[in-house]
Amino acid sequence: MSGVITRRGLVSGLVAGAGGLLSGCDKLGQNPRFRELLKTGEQGNYAIQRLLQNSTALAEEFALSQRSPIFRANGTRMPGGADYARHLATGFADWQLVVDGAVARPQSFSLGEVKAMPARQQITRHDCVEGWSAIAKWTGVPLKLLLERAGVSRQARFVVLHCADPQSNGSMYYESIDLLDAYHPQTMIAWAVNDELLPVPNGAPLRLRVERQLGYKHAKYVQRIEAVTSLAGIYGGGGGYWEDAAGYEWYAGL
C-alpha cells in the first residue's frame, strides 16, 4: 500500500494525469452532447435572471462625469459593400428602417422619422464579452415605440435585427432578443452617442442598445427589425452572428 506510492511517482502521475485531463477536456468540449450539457448553464442563467429580474428592472445609469473618455468600437468598424458606401456618401439620406415579420402593419421609417420620434437618453455601461467595459450616453427611440407602430402579433416571440455589415463568413451581421428585452424601457434604437450622431465604427446610422446583455447583442448598422415566432431557419438558427459563427451564448446576460 503506502510503500507503492512514492512522492516522485505521485508527482509524475499528477503531471501525466493533468495532461490527460487537458486533452480529455478538449475532446469533451468537441463532443456535441457534452456541449449541450454545458449549455444547460446558459439556459439556467437565462431562467434564473428572468426569474429574479423585474421585467423592467433597469441597468444602472451613470452621471455624465462617469463616462469613458473614449468609447471604444469593436467588431465591424467600416461595413463593406457598395450599398453602405453609397449611404455613407449621402449622409444616410435614404436609409430606411423596416419593421416587419409577424406584425399587423409593416413599417418603414426614414432616418428623419426615427429621429422625430420620442427619444430617450441614457448613460449606461457597455460590457463586452471579452471583459472590457465602457460608459457612454446614448440617444434613441425606445424599440417598444417602433414595435407598437407595427403591432407585433401575439404569436411573435423574438425580434431579429438585420444589419448592413457583411461578415467574413459571407453572411450579414444579425442579432435577436426576446420580447421581454425588446419592450424593456432602456432597449432602444440609438442614433447618437455622447450627443453626436453615431460615428461609423459605433454603428452609423442606427444601432441597438439592450442594456442588460453583453456587447455583441447590441447590433450595429440596423436596417430591418423582424418579429418572428422562432429563430430556426434564420441564418444559422443560433439567433445571432456570433452565436452561429463561434457558439457564443444567445442569452448574453452573463
Added chain:
Amino acid sequence: MKASDMNDNADTLPVQTRETTVPKGRGRAIGALVYRHRLPTRLWHWTNAVAIVVMLMSGMMISNAHPHLYWGEFGANLDHAWYHPPHFPGWATIPSTYNLALARHWHLFFAWIFAFGLLAFMLVSLANRHIQRDLTLTRAELAPGHLWQDVKDHARLKFPTGEKALRFNVLQKITYIGVVFVVLPLLIVTGLSLSPGFDAVLHWPLDLMGGRSSARSIHFICAGLIAAFIVLHLVLVLLAGPYNEIRSMITGRFRVPPDRDETPQHNPTLAPTLMPNLVEDLT
C-alpha cells in the same frame, strides 16, 4: 511497511475528533485508523476540487481574451490598466486553443456546481457542527505566543502528531476560514457582478466594490489566491504523507501519527497500539 513514517499531519480536516468525543478510559490510539472526514465534507471537497480546477483553467482562457485589469466603473484598451495578466499557455487553459465562447460555456456551467456546492457545504457544515467544532478559532489559539509557535512549526515543517494531528492547527484554521468564507464567496459575488443581467437585479455589490472593472480585478485576484492555496495545499499533503492524507479524504479514515516525544519506552501503555491495523477506531 512503515505506516508510521507516513503519518504526519498537515492539511486535513478533522471531524468529531475533540477529546470530548473520545471514549473515556481509552486514549486516542496512535497508529489507529480514525474517522476524520465525514461524507458531506468529502463529497464537497472533490466536487469543489473539480469545479475549481475547471473554473481556473477556463478562467485563464477568458483572461486571454482581454488581459488587462482596471479599477473603477469602466475599463477598456484606451484606459489605464493597473495590471496586464500574462498570456496563459494552452496547457493551462480549457480549451487548450483560443476559444472564448467554449471557455465561457465551461466556466458558466461549473459556476453552478461551484456556487451551489459551496452553499450546500456551508449549510450542512453548520447543521453537523463542522464549522463550530473544527473551524472556530479560540482565544487561546489566537494568543500571539501560540500563533508564533505555529508559524515556527510550519517553517520547520514540524507537523502535529498524535492527538494534535486530529485537529486543525491555528494557521490551518485561518487559511480554511479565509478560503471558505472570504475568497470563495468573493469569487461568486464578483463573478455575478460581471453580469449585466445580474446587475439589473442587484447592484449594491458593484457599488461596494467600486464598479465592474474593479469587480473583475477582484475576481482575478481571488482566483490567484485560490491558485496559490491549491499549490500550498498540495505541497503540504505531499510533505505530510500523501497516502494517509488522500485516503482520509476518500474513505474518511486517517491513521493517527505517532508522537515524536512519546516513544513506547516512555509510555508503555501506548505500546500495543503502535502495531498498525490492530485498532480500528471509528468514532
